[in-house]
Amino acid sequence: MSEERSLNFIEEIIENDLKSGKYQELVTRFPPEPNGYLHIGHAKAICLNFGLTQKYGGYTNLRFDDTNPVTEKTEYVNSQQEDIRWLGFRWKNELYTSDYFGKLYDYAVILIEKGLAYVDHSTAEEIAAQKGTPTEAGTAGPYRDRSIAENLDLFSRMKAGEFPDGACTLRAKIDLASPNMLMRDPIIYRIKHAEHHRTGNQWCIYPMYDFAHGQSDSIEGITHSICTLEYVAHRELYDWLIEKLGIFPSKQYEFARLNLSYTVMSKRKLLQLVNDGVVSGWDDPRMPTISGLRRRGYTPESIREFCDRIGIAKRENIIELSLLEFCIREHLNKTATRVMAVLDPIKLVITNYPEDQEEILLGENNPEAEDKGGSREIPFSRELWIEREDFMETPAKKWFRLAPEAMVRLKHAYIVKCETFEKDAEGNVTTVYCRYIPESRSGSDTSGIHVKGTIHWVSRAHAKQAEVRLYDRLFISESPDAEEGDFKDYLNPESVEVIRDAYIEPYLAKADQRGRYQFIRKGYYCLDKDSTPEHLVFNRTVSLKDAWAKANK
Ligand code: ATP
Numbered sequence: 001m002s003e004e005r006s007l008n009f010i011e012e013i014i015e016n017d018l019k020s021g022k023y024q025e026l027v028t029r030f031p032p033e034p035n036g037y038l039h040i041g042h043a044k045a046i047c048l049n050f051g052l053t054q055k056y057g058g059y060t061n062l063r064f065d066d067t068n069p070v071t072e073k074t075e076y077v078n079s080q081q082e083d084i085r086w087l088g089f090r091w092k093n094e095l096y097t098s099d100y101f102g103k104l105y106d107y108a109v110i111l112i113e114k115g116l117a118y119v120d121h122s123t124a125e126e127i128a129a130q131k132g133t134p135t136e137a138g139t140a141g142p143y144r145d146r147s148i149a150e151n152l153d154l155f156s157r158m159k160a161g162e163f164p165d166g167a168c169t170l171r172a173k174i175d176l177a178s179p180n181m182l183m184r185d186p187i188i189y190r191i192k193h194a195e196h197h198r199t200g201n202q203w204c205i206y207p208m209y210d211f212a213h214g215q216s217d218s219i220e221g222i223t224h225s226i227c228t229l230e231y232v233a234h235r236e237l238y239d240w241l242i243e244k245l246g247i248f249p250s251k252q253y254e255f256a257r258l259n260l261s262y263t264v265m266s267k268r269k270l271l272q273l274v275n276d277g278v279v280s281g282w283d284d285p286r287m288p289t290i291s292g293l294r295r296r297g298y299t300p301e302s303i304r305e306f307c308d309r310i311g312i313a314k315r316e317n318i319i320e321l322s323l324l325e326f327c328i329r330e331h332l333n334k335t336a337t338r339v340m341a342v343l344d345p346i347k348l349v350i351t352n353y354p355e356d357q358e359e360i361l362l363g364e365n366n367p368e369a370e371d372k373g374g375s376r377e378i379p380f381s382r383e384l385w386i387e388r389e390d391f392m393e394t395p396a397k398k399w400f401r402l403a404p405e406a407m408v409r410l411k412h413a414y415i416v417k418c419e420t421f422e423k424d425a426e427g428n429v430t431t432v433y434c435r436y437i438p439e440s441r442s443g444s445d446t447s448g449i450h451v452k453g454t455i456h457w458v459s460r461a462h463a464k465q466a467e468v469r470l471y472d473r474l475f476i477s478e479s480p481d482a483e484e485g486d487f488k489d490y491l492n493p494e495s496v497e498v499i500r501d502a503y504i505e506p507y508l509a510k511a512d513q514r515g516r517y518q519f520i521r522k523g524y525y526c527l528d529k530d531s532t533p534e535h536l537v538f539n540r541t542v543s544l545k546d547a548w549a550k551a552n553k
C-alpha cells in the first residue's frame with residue numbers, strides 16, 4: 001500500500017542477525033495477556049511481529065501470557081484470536097504461558113540448586129525497605145542465606161499449598177547493590193490461591209512476569225522478543241535468567257508504544273468504561289479496541305496502513321487520531337459504495353412532475369473505482385426528502401444550494417428551480433416547492449443550463465427510514481491519562497448523537513455488515529450489528545472531512 005521506506009531499527013538488527021548466521025530462522029511472538037479486548041496499540045505490536053516474519057520468513061507464535069489467574073478469562077482469549085485473524089494475520093502455534101508452568105517450576109528449582117534463588121518470608125513492605133533506593137544499595141534480609149536444601153524444601157511446600165497468599169515468595173539472588181533496582185533480588189514466584197482459566201486449581205504459586213516471559217520465549221525458540229519501552233530496565237534480568245539457566249538465547253528489543261490522542265489505551269481503563277456503563281461494551285464503536293473499530297466500520301487494510309505509516313520509534317510520542325481517520329477515509333474513498341441518505345429531512349415537491357409518475361435513474365456506485373463499482377437503480381418521483389441545511393430562506397453570499405428563485409441539480413436526476421416554501425408554527429421550513437426542467441436529466445441533459453450546486457435527495461414514496469448513529473471522540477482531552485484527577489472526568493458528553501428518522505435509498509435495505517457506504521456529502525457509514533430488516537441502524541465511521549482540525553485552528 002505505501003511507498004518504499006527505509007529499514008526500521010528492528011529490521012536492521014534482524015537483517016544483520018540473519019546475514020551473520022546468528023539465527024537460521026526468524027521467530028517472533030505476539031504475547032497478549034487475556035485480561036481484556038485488544039486495542040489499536042496491540043494492533044501496532046501485531047502488525048510489527050507478524051509483519052516481520054511475512055517479510056523475512058520464519059513464523060510468529062500467538063502466546064497468551066496468562067500468569068495472573070484473577071483477571072484472565074476465556075472470553076478474552078477468543079476475542080483476541082478473532083481480532084488478530086480479522087486484521088489479516090495467521091499464527092503458527094497457539095500457546096499459553098500456563099502450558100509451561102511445570103517447566104518454569106523446574107527452572108526455578110535449578111536456580112535454587114545453583115544457589116541463585118531463595119524463599120523469603122518478608123512482607124511486601126519489608127522487601128521494599130530492603131531494596132534501598134536508586135542511590136543507596138539494598139540490604140540483605142534474614143532469609144537470603146538459608147541453605148539450598150531448606151530453600152528446596154520450602155519451595156516445594158509453597159507449591160503444595162502449605163502457605164497462605166503472601167506468606168512467602170521466591171526471590172532470585174542477584175545483586176542488592178545493582179544500579180538496576182530490578183536486579184536487587186526480584187521476586188520470581190508468589191503464592192496465589194486462585195482458580196486459573198486453564199489450569200484450574202492445579203497451581204497455587206504463579207511465576208512473575210519477568211520469570212515467565214523470557215523463559216517462555218526461550219522454550220519457544222523466539223529469536224527476537226519485541227516489547228514496548230517500559231521493559232528496557234527488565235532486559236538485564238531477562239538476559240541474566242537465560243544465561244544462568246543456560247537455555248536458548250532469545251533477545252529482547254524495545255520500541256515506543258503507540259499512544260493515540262483523545263483516548264486511553266490500557267485494558268484496565270477500557271474495562272472500567274465497560275463496567276461503569278460509560279460505553280455499551282468492549283465493541284462500542286467509540287472504543288479504541290479492534291472490535292470497536294471494526295463495528296465502527298474500520299477496515300483491516302486501514303488499520304494496517306495506519307500502523308505502517310507511524311513506523312517504529314525509539315521515543316514515546318502521541319499520534320494524532322486524525323491520522324487514523326485519514327487512513328480509513330483513504331481506503332473507503334476507494335472502496336465504499338456511494339448512496340444517498342437524508343439525515344435531517346424536509347420535503348421537496350416538484351409541482352410540474354406528474355403525481356402518478358415515477359422513473360428509475362442510474363447512479364454510479366463508486367466513481368473512484370476503476371470499474372466504477374457498477375451502478376444501482378434509484379427511484380425518482382414528485383415528492384422527495386432533501387437535507388434541511390440545503391435550503392436557505394435568505395441565502396448567504398456564494399450560496400449555491402436551494403433558496404427562493406435559485407436552481408440546483410438533484411444528484412443523478414434533474415435541475416430544479418425553487419418557487420415557494422412553507423413553514424410550521426415554530427417557523428421551521430417543512431416543504432420546498434420547485435419546478436423541474438425535463439430536458440436536464442443527468443446523462444442526457446440538453447437544457448443548456450449550468451448550475452453550481454448539486455444536492456442529494458431520496459424519493460419519499462420509496463425511501464426507507466433508518467436510525468443513524470453519529471460518533472465523535474470519546475474524550476475531550478487530547479491525553480486523558482496525563483490530566484489531573486480521574487481520566488473519566490474528561491469524557492466527551494457528546495460522543496454519540498442518535499438520529500432516529502433519517503431516510504435512505506431503498507438500495508440500502510439490502511445492506512449487510514460487510515458493506516461500506518459513503519452517504520454522499522455526509523460521510524462513511526456501515527450497518528450496525530443492532531440493525532434488523534425492520535429497524536435499520538447505521539454507524540458513521542468517519543465524516544468526509546476532519547471537522548476537528550478546522551474547529552481547533
Ligand atoms: P494494556 O495495559 O493495554 O493491557 P499491556 O502491555 O499490558 O497493555 P499485553 O496484553 O501485555 O498488554 O500486551 C501484549 C503485547 O502488546 C505486548 O508485547 C505489548 O508490548 C504490546 N502492546 C500493548 N500496548 C501497546 C501499545 N500501546 N503500543 C504498542 N504495543 C503495545
Ligand code: MG
Binds near residue numbers: 033
Ligand atoms: Mg500487561
